[in-house]
Amino acid sequence: METDVGVSTSEEANGSAAKKKPTVVFVLGGPGSGKGTQCAYIVEHFGFTHFSAGDLLRGEIDSGSENGLMIKSMMNEGKIVPSEVTVKLLQKAMEESGNEKFLIDGFPRNDENRAAFAAVTGIEPAFVLFFDCPEEEMERRILNRNQGRDDDNIETIRKRFKVFLQSSLPVVQYYESIGKVHKIDAARPVEEVFESVKAVFTSINEKVKPxxxxxxxxxxxxxxxxxxxxxxxxxxxxxx
Ligand SMILES: Nc1ncnc2c1ncn2[C@@H]1O[C@H](COP(=O)(O)OP(=O)(O)O)[C@@H](O)[C@H]1O
Ligand SMILES: Nc1ccn([C@@H]2O[C@H](COP(=O)(O)OP(=O)(O)O)[C@@H](O)[C@H]2O)c(=O)n1
Ligand SMILES: [Mg+2]
Missing domain, CATH: 1.20.5 (Single alpha-helices involved in coiled-coils or other helix-helix interfaces)
Known part of the structure; x- marks a missing residue:
């Protein structure tokens, strides 16, 4: 089933044709909170294209690009890669997708990410999903993830949690202060979490499509x- 979530429109500079601006939903939450898992369900039900900033960065490493080594060493330290790199990858992916509705998962992870995306693309998110999950549960999930990721080891996981608290949570708080956050209790089973997620997208649909x-x-x-x-x-x- 595919359900629509409204696409914002903006007048072009000459004021004639109304140009569609992509609808972007940022999907945030700590490492292991279930962002990727829930995005797969949202894609199935609501017709979004999903981009994980982490996956795009891993793709860049695998492609042997000149930034690959720098990205790899930052990821292994749990650090946030410079926004210039990540925003460029996201922008290219959106342009090539042919869709107008995007779930961007694991981004923005700090205020620099947030500001760079807005400056480069001119897009503000329609809303932000925030998966709230206790650290012990996230740690358990990552240690059982088995995706062969170099950064899914206990030492790097702890560093990622620290970065999440110091740099990523303030971004969530910023969006909360402007009323854009839908907070989801992510510590429940996958299906239950998705029921809450579905309710958010359904209610947004009703609001934007009166x-x-x-x-x-x-x-x-x-x-x-x-x-x-x-x-x-x-x-x-x-x-x-
Ligand atoms: N609600 C859930 N309950 C239990 N395990 C989950 C839940 N959501 C995701 N997982 C599992 O936890 C791990 C991390 O999920 P993932 O979607 O990769 O999180 P994130 O993208 O936020 O790091 C995966 O192995 C996934 O199958
Ligand atoms: N916006 C982002 C997203 C991820 N990353 C890097 O990629 C790593 C893995 O991100 P991820 O989103 O795939 O990780 P999970 O939250 O899914 O576990 C992060 O720890 C960062 O090192 C980044 O630098 N900037
Ligand atoms: Mg992920």
């Missing part, structure tokens, strides 16, 4: 036209 209002408006216009036509016809017939 069938009632849009239809009422067009119905009203049609009625006005009908009255005018009938007035003209009657007027003409009656020789006014």
């Amino acid at each position: 069938h009632g209002r849009v239809q009422q408006k067009s119905t009203l216009l049609k009625l006005q036209l009908k009255w005018k036509m009938s007035f003209l016809r009657n007027g003409v017939c009656k020789g006014y």
